[in-house]
Structures are given as C-alpha cells and as structure tokens.
Amino acid sequence: MSTDNNDFDGQRRAFLQVAGAVTVVAPGVTLIAAQASARPAGEPASAANRWGMLIDSTKCSPDCKACVTACKQEMGLVGHDRPRTDAQYIRKLEVSDPSTGMRHSLPVMCQHCAKPACVDVCPTGASMKRADGIVLVDRHICIGCRYCMMACPYKARSFTHEDQTDQKPYLPRGKGTVEACTMCVHRIDAGRQPACVEACQSSGGGAMLFGDLSDPSSEIAKRVSTETTTRIRGELGLDPGVRYQGI
Amino acid sequence: MRKLVYQELTPMTPGWLAVVGGLAVVILAAAASVVYMEHEGHWVTGMTNQVVWGMPHVFAVFLIVAASGALNVASIGSVFGREPYQPLGRLSGLLAIALLAGGLAVLVLDLGRPDRLAVAMTHFNFKSIFAWNVILYSGFFGIVALYLWTMMDWTKKAFYKPAAIAAFVWRLVLTTGTGSIFGFLIARDAYGSAVMAPMFIAMSFAFGLAVFNLVVMALYAGSGRPIGDDLVLRLRKLLGLFVAANLYFVAVQHLTALYWAGHAGVEAFILRDGGIYTLLFWGGQVGLGGVVPLLLAFAAKPQCRNAFRMASALVILGGLAQVYVIIIGGQAYPLQLFPGMEISSSFADGQVHSYVPSLPEIALGLGGVALALLITLVGASFLRFLPESLGEPSAPAEAEGHGAPVGVHQPAE
Numbered sequence: 001m002s003t004d005n006n007d008f009d010g011q012r013r014a015f016l017q018v019a020g021a022v023t024v025v026a027p028g029v030t031l032i033a034a035q036a037s038a039r040p041a042g043e044p045a046s047a048a049n050r051w052g053m054l055i056d057s058t059k060c061s062p063d064c065k066a067c068v069t070a071c072k073q074e075m076g077l078v079g080h081d082r083p084r085t086d087a088q089y090i091r092k093l094e095v096s097d098p099s100t101g102m103r104h105s106l107p108v109m110c111q112h113c114a115k116p117a118c119v120d121v122c123p124t125g126a127s128m129k130r131a132d133g134i135v136l137v138d139r140h141i142c143i144g145c146r147y148c149m150m151a152c153p154y155k156a157r158s159f160t161h162e163d164q165t166d167q168k169p170y171l172p173r174g175k176g177t178v179e180a181c182t183m184c185v186h187r188i189d190a191g192r193q194p195a196c197v198e199a200c201q202s203s204g205g206g207a208m209l210f211g212d213l214s215d216p217s218s219e220i221a222k223r224v225s226t227e228t229t230t231r232i233r234g235e236l237g238l239d240p241g242v243r244y245q246g247i
Numbered sequence: 248m249r250k251l252v253y254q255e256l257t258p259m260t261p262g263w264l265a266v267v268g269g270l271a272v273v274i275l276a277a278a279a280s281v282v283y284m285e286h287e288g289h290w291v292t293g294m295t296n297q298v299v300w301g302m303p304h305v306f307a308v309f310l311i312v313a314a315s316g317a318l319n320v321a322s323i324g325s326v327f328g329r330e331p332y333q334p335l336g337r338l339s340g341l342l343a344i345a346l347l348a349g350g351l352a353v354l355v356l357d358l359g360r361p362d363r364l365a366v367a368m369t370h371f372n373f374k375s376i377f378a379w380n381v382i383l384y385s386g387f388f389g390i391v392a393l394y395l396w397t398m399m400d401w402t403k404k405a406f407y408k409p410a411a412i413a414a415f416v417w418r419l420v421l422t423t424g425t426g427s428i429f430g431f432l433i434a435r436d437a438y439g440s441a442v443m444a445p446m447f448i449a450m451s452f453a454f455g456l457a458v459f460n461l462v463v464m465a466l467y468a469g470s471g472r473p474i475g476d477d478l479v480l481r482l483r484k485l486l487g488l489f490v491a492a493n494l495y496f497v498a499v500q501h502l503t504a505l506y507w508a509g510h511a512g513v514e515a516f517i518l519r520d521g522g523i524y525t526l527l528f529w530g531g532q533v534g535l536g537g538v539v540p541l542l543l544a545f546a547a548k549p550q551c552r553n554a555f556r557m558a559s560a561l562v563i564l565g566g567l568a569q570v571y572v573i574i575i576g577g578q579a580y581p582l583q584l585f586p587g588m589e590i591s592s593s594f595a596d597g598q599v600h601s602y603v604p605s606l607p608e609i610a611l612g613l614g615g616v617a618l619a620l621l622i623t624l625v626g627a628s629f630l631r632f633l634p635e636s637l638g639e640p641s642a643p644a645e646a647e648g649h650g651a652p653v654g655v656h657q658p659a660e
Contacts, residue, residue: 084295091594123377124370144359146299153434162288176359
C-alpha cells in the first residue's frame with residue numbers, strides 16, 4: 001500500500017510539474033491550474049494531502065453569485081421556495097463594519113476544519129473527516145440528530161427536510177439526514193476543481209483558489225506561506241481548510 | 248411506629264380507565280404526529296436550518312432532566328439515610344424510569360431517521376457527548392431497575408445501599424452528560440460553559456421533585472390514601488431549596504457571560520431584547536418558576552397543600568420555560584461568524600431566527616409526558632410501589648429530622 005501511495009504521489013508531483021510548466025502566469029491574469037490528479041478507484045485518500053481553498057474577498061463582488069449558482073447546479077440542489085429549510089452548501093455573506101462602514105462580500109461554505117466540531121459531536125461517526133482533510137457526512141449512518149448543526153460555528157450544514165428526487169449519482173441525499181459542502185469530493189477525486197472555484201475563475205471575479213495546502217509547490221501553499229490570510233473564527237482553534245484574504 | 252405496607256393501586260376502576268384512556272389518546276396523537284412529520288419531512292415542523300432543535304427537544308430535555316431528579320427522593324432516603332423519604336423510594340425509582348422513557352421516546356422519534364436507532368446503539372464515537380449519553384441513559388434504566396429490585400425484594404437487602412449509591416452517582420453523571428450537550432458547544436454564544444453541568448443538576452433536582460410531588464399528590468388523592476402534613480411540608484421545603492440552587496446557577500451563568508464583553512450581545516438578547524425569550528426568562532423561569540415557588544415553599548402556611556401543589560406546578564412550567572430559553576433562545580440568537588461586524592446572507596446570517604412550534608411538535612412532546620405518566624400509573628397499579636399510607640393529614644408533625652408517622656422503611660414482602 002505504501003508503495004502504491006508513493007507511486008501515486010510521484011505521479012501527482014509529475015503532473016503538477018507539467019501543469020505548472022504550461023501555466024502562464026502574468027499580472028492581471030487569473031491563475032487557472034489543475035491542482036490535483038485523479039485518484040485511482042480503490043485508492044484511499046492520503047493524509048499527505050490537505051485540500052483547501054483561498055478566497056480573496058477583494059475580488060468578490062456583492063453582485064456575483066457564480067459560485068452559489070454553480071454549486072446548486074453541480075449538486076442538484078433544488079429549492080422548494082422555503083428559504084428557512086432549503087439546503088445551502090455555499091452562500092454569499094455581506095459583511096460590514098458598523099464603526100467604519102467597510103464592506104466585504106465573500107462566499108462561506110463548510111470550512112473543512114482539521115479539528116471539526118461536527119465530527120467531534122456526532123454520536124455515530126457519520127460526520128467524518130477524510131485523510132485528505134475533506135469533511136463529509138456518511139448518510140448511511142447519519143441518524144438526523146442535528147447535533148453537528150448545533151456545533152458548527154460556520155452554519156455550514158443543512159438538514160434534508162423533505163424527500164429528494166433526481167439526485168446526482170455522486171451526491172446521494174436522504175430525507176432526515178444532514179448534508180453540507182463536500183468540496184466537490186467527486187471532482188477532486190477525478191483530478192478536477194470544485195464547481196464553485198471553477199465558476200469563480202471562469203465567470204466570477206477569480207477570487208477562489210483551490211489546491212493542496214500540504215504541497216509546497218502548489219499555488220495555494222505558496223500564497224498562504226507568503227501572503228497574509230485569515231481563518232473565520234480562527235480563535236476557536238478548529239484550523240479550517242478555507243482561508244480568506246481581505247477580511 | 249406502624250409497619251409499612253405497600254399496595255398496588257386498584258386498576259380498571261372508572262377513574263383509572265378514564266385516566267389511562269386520556270393518556271392513551273395523547274400518546275396516539277403523538278404517534279400520529281410522528282408519522283406525519285417523518286412522512287412529510289421536517290419542513291412541516293417549526294424547525295429549520297437555523298433553529299434545528301425545537302419543541303420536541305424542549306420536552307425531551309425537560310423529561311430527561313426531571314427523570315434523574317425524580318430519583319432524588321429515593322437517594323435521600325437510602326444514600327443519606329433520611330427515613331421520612333424512604334417509603335417513597337419505590338415510586339421515586341419508577342417515576343425516574345418512566346420520565347426517562349418518555350423523554351427518550353420524544354428525542355428518538357424526532358430524529359431525522361428514527362428507524363436508525365439501532366445504528367445509534369451500535370456505532371459509537373466516544374468523543375461525542377451524545378454517544379456517552381446513549382450509554383448513560385441505557386445504564387440508568389438498568390441501575391435504577393436493580394435499585395428497585397433491592398428495594399422490593401427483602402432477600403436482596405444486602406445490595407440495597409450499594410445499588411442506591413450506584414444509582415445516585417450514575418444520575419449525577421447522567422445529568423452532567425445532559426448539561427454537557429450544551430456545555431461542550433463552543434460555536435454558540437449562549438452555550439459553551441462548564442456551569443451548564445451543575446446547573447442542569449440543580450434543574451434536575453427541582454424539576455424532578457416537582458413532578459414527583461404532583462404525581463404523589465395525584466396518586467394518593469385518586470386512590471383515597473392519606474399523606475401526612477409533615478411529609479408534604481418536607482417535600483415543599485426541599486423543593487424550595489432546589490429552586491434556590493437552580494436560581495443560583497442561573498445567576499452564575501449569566502453573570503459570568505455578562506462579565507465577558509464578547510458575550511454581551513447574547514446576554515442582552517436573552518435578558519433584555521429577546522422578546523418572547525426575555526419574557527419567558529424573567530416571567531416564566533425566574534418569576535413564576537423561581538421566585539414564586541420559593542415564596543410558596545417557605546412563606547406559605549405549613550399545612551397549606553395548595554401552596555405545595557402550586558409551587559410544584561409552577562416549577563414545572565418555569566422549568567419548561569427555562570429549557571425553552573436555553574434551547575430555542577440559544578439558537579435564535581445568530582451565530583457570530585464575524586464578531587463585532589454586521590452580516591447578512593440568503594441563509595439568514597446575522598438575523599434573529601424565528602421559531603414557531605408546530606402542533607405536531609407539541610403533540611409529540613406531550614406524548615412523552617403522557618407516556619411517562621402512563622408507565623407510572625400502570626406500574627403502580629400492578630406492582631407494589633405505593634405505601635397504603637403516608638401518614639395522616641391531621642397528624643401533628645413529629646420532631647424535625649426524626650421521621651414521619653409512617654415509621655421506618657420495611658418492605659412488605
């Protein structure tokens with residue numbers, strides 16, 4: 001197994017080197033780089049990765065909902081015109097400082113914490129963190145107690161309040177269970193980027209960057225090591241995998 | 248001193264059938280509510296993605312907390328050797344089991360997937376206080392059942408004291424676990440405090456004894472059995488003591504939070520600006536559920552049984568208000584993603600969340616209460632839980648601390 005992992009890591013690094021080589025980086029041009037290679041079926045997620053995001057709120061317009069729209073399409077989240085119970089994996093937050101009038105707009109989703117409160121409180125272990133840092137809900141053993149929703153400081157989770165139809169094959173949803181952003185784990189495992197990040201880069205402000213925080217050669221790792229970034233509610237010590245700039 | 252004789256209640260009388268029938272109707276209404284909510288999904292309830300725990304949790308937590316408190320009378324009699332309480336030890340144990348069953352039934356039937364109860368019993372994440380509670384609640388049934396056995400089977404007398412101590416310790420741990428459901432939540436400003444655990448223990452003392460008092464009075468009035476004034480006065484003063492303890496921990500909780508500038512917002516919400524939650528806190532929890540019972544307990548005439556009943560009823564209503572403020576009020580206050588900033592979103596960020604309990608939720612909660620009362624009534628009707636007499640109403644009080652007229656604990660078997 002370890003040999004396989006090493007082979008896989010080697011392939012990934014080779015891929016990233018090629019990807020990096022062919023990526024054109026110039027001032028004012030959004031960096032669009034594939035950050036991951038596909039993970040072979042049957043291969044477990046590796047603790048060598050820590051998938052994360054960097055979101056620059058200075059590039060995020062209040063009017064832009066590209067990430068939200070892309071998420072709904074990707075995950076098949078159909079609203080029932082019931083805002084209080086309809087699921088939202090990602091939402092745009094408008095933040096203003098009442099003393100200065102300074103305003104920010106930024107997307108907030110599951111922060112994929114390294115020490116997730118939702119995983120700690122889940123009685124059955126349905127809330128879980130993959131080795132690569134992605135926090136998920138195993139809907140086979142979620143009993144729908146919603147304790148994770150009480151525990152999440154980011155209000156990132158939704159309860160499935162009604163029967164579901166036309167679900168995406170990669171996102172089985174079940175009435176009576178809890179759900180949240182999966183960081184598009186199905187895409188990541190296929191070597192692609194999360195839908196929100198892709199949409200932000202193609203039709204949004206290019207505010208979102210996805211990548212492997214544990215890979216020093218990744219763009220996200222380089223930026224978080226050289227630029228000031230912030231974690232929402234960082235004082236709670238949950239070590240979110242999503243970092244922000246400009247807030 | 249008279250020999251203590253335990254006797255079953257007489258079942259199948261018109262009054263008995265009416266009470267059982269009434270409770271059965273409430274339980275059936277709860278069952279219908281569960282079917283409706285689970286079939287349609289939780290969107291038909293008042294609960295949302297903002298207020299995820301609602302009225303069922305208020306009833307469930309109240310009943311679970313009251314369950315451990317209902318065991319107090321037995322513990323005071325057997326662990327601390329207070330003889331006047333010993334005749335009621337059996338009923339105390341029965342009521343504790345019944346209240347816990349009612350509370351857990353409500354909790355389980357509100358789950359998104361109640362059909363997965365077996366999953367909860369077989370998959371344990373031991374870092375979760377909920378998982379601990381699954382074990383603590385299950386163990387409570389077993390330990391109290393054993394405790395009852397030692398009370399009711401004279402041949403097991405040797406195990407009476409150890410069982411009593413085990414049950415007492417277990418109930419303290421259990422209520423610590425229930426309080427820690429909220430005490431361990433760091434995300435929400437209203438929770439995340441170690442004082443939640445002892446506060447819940449004080450709450451359990453008060454709520455459990457209040458329920459116990461009303462059940463005893465109802466069962467003895469309904470069956471025409473006498474209760475001595477001395478015992479009533481003891482229970483009334485004990486209730487006053489527990490109410491005072493609860494108020495103390497409530498004061499400590501809020502004073503601690505008020506001293507912390509970061510929690511000024513949630514404290515202002517609960518204590519001053521929270522509308523229904525502020526009203527329930529001051530009017531329900533502190534006023535009707537705290538100060539008034541305290542006055543009734545210590546200032547009313549010693550023989551006034553209405554003061555006893557009224558104090559107990561108010562503690563129950565105040566207790567429900569207290570749990571409502573903790574659970575619903577704590578969620579209604581918005582999460583502080585950016586403390587000190589104003590936030591808004593399509594997901595109701597930055598807003599005080601509204602919650603209106605739906606009828607099925609209330610029916611489910613009341614069903615838990617009815618289930619607890621039905622278990623108690625049926626149990627006392629077919630097993631010897633109740634002494635034939637708890638003293639004469641007109642009997643003068645004996646010397647303080649040396650026992651009621653009922654005499655020493657001596658099981659009839």
